[in-house]
Amino acid sequence: MNGKQEHSRRGVLRSAAGVTLGAGIAAGISAAPATAAPATAAPATAAGPGGGRKPRQVQVAVLLYDGFTALDAVGPYEALCRVPGVRVTTVAVKAGLVRTDTGELGLPAAKSLREVPRPDVLVIPGGGERGTTASMADARILDWIRRAHRHTTWTTSICTGSLILGAAGLLRGVPATTYWASRPYLKEVGAIYTPGRFVESGRIITAAGVSAGIDMGLHLAARLSDEEVGRAMELALEYDPEPPFGTGSPEKASPETTALALKLLADSAT
């Protein structure tokens, strides 16, 4: 994010012309006056479980590390990036392009960990075995998580990201979830495995695998603003899913499907 882009964005925010495709038409259909919308123009607040209110911009830091899973990071990003008063930043040990678990795609980290020492919200995506285990042993990442967590409103993870939180010592005795294939590992970091698309324990929220980051991100959008914003973001993402096969959890999949999923994951790992 450079200064020019920030300036350009502010310009658009001030401009009445900043409408989304279809916004005019749909607004005409719903005939809802502008004043009918909830009071989201008020300063955004980061209201945590403790009820602390911070009338300023909420900084969400999404950690990227070599071997993370793209959708783990982009699901919550997409759910949070339009929440009023929230700014989502990608961070990594070093700023710059970070490769995903397949090695075929990368995402740019806008900032280094050092540049973002006290985000309001931590989002730790999961990754393949190599990326997750490397992060679980990387003192730069673990130290950053531990220090940032002292001040966060919410500390969150998706998929095997919970094992990284666990390696940082944050999940001892904490109810949490993780990727289905990694459930047995939660115990090793002292967490209490708890089923759910996401599990909120105090100010720690852990999500299940990959796509569960969307569910968690929408929940977090409401936590960082209000439920009406959560509802609106769910519509903005048209999150009205119809999984084509109904095999999205090991409880719903056959042993053969489970074995094949593990094989495809292993074969695509770098």
Place this chain on the structure above:
Amino acid sequence: MNGKQEHSRRGVLRSAAGVTLGAGIAAGISAAPATAAPATAAPATAAGPGGGRKPRQVQVAVLLYDGFTALDAVGPYEALCRVPGVRVTTVAVKAGLVRTDTGELGLPAAKSLREVPRPDVLVIPGGGERGTTASMADARILDWIRRAHRHTTWTTSICTGSLILGAAGLLRGVPATTYWASRPYLKEVGAIYTPGRFVESGRIITAAGVSAGIDMGLHLAARLSDEEVGRAMELALEYDPEPPFGTGSPEKASPETTALALKLLADSAT
């Protein structure tokens, strides 16, 4: 993707050590012998509606353009990138970083359009108003889509990506879907609006908004391989959604939620 990375990946694919976190444990639990998995080790085939079989690597090109929506591209990417014999490549007018609709995130295009003239599968994500309308008027993009479409096995879109397909002249008289807020625009490009998370019309598949790219991507994974691979990828993504608010379509959302969603989209646009 450079030669070094390709070499490294092949090395991992040959290595028995390329297992995903939890794979060992879960495989032990399911006790499924390796031979119980479907015959996905056979050469991948790109079996289109015409039944043509191509025993070679299937090239999927995901178009990136300034102002695309991140999840529109990453949802299908994640569903397809582990399908045996499939290689997903990001493409743009010029290779390099391409900014999303919020301007806060970018994705790198691995190749220029010129470098990928005949992909087997086209994936056209949607974007905000600025990015979508600019692409609908960009001859470089429209020409590339038209020429590529002559040879594709599948030509697909997510969200307002269908309007770009339409601007290329591909949807005249074709049943199709799009983002909920853009449904009225489909008629303008000659398409026949058809409800659905995705709509398959011959070799064109259009998906509804943003997150619907995951549903479409899983369907496409099965089309490019077989249904067992689709089932396995649905599990690999743990796509067992529980939308927290149940407001993911305008039919399920209140007029106030719809108005707020449009406002948040407009306010976050760059």
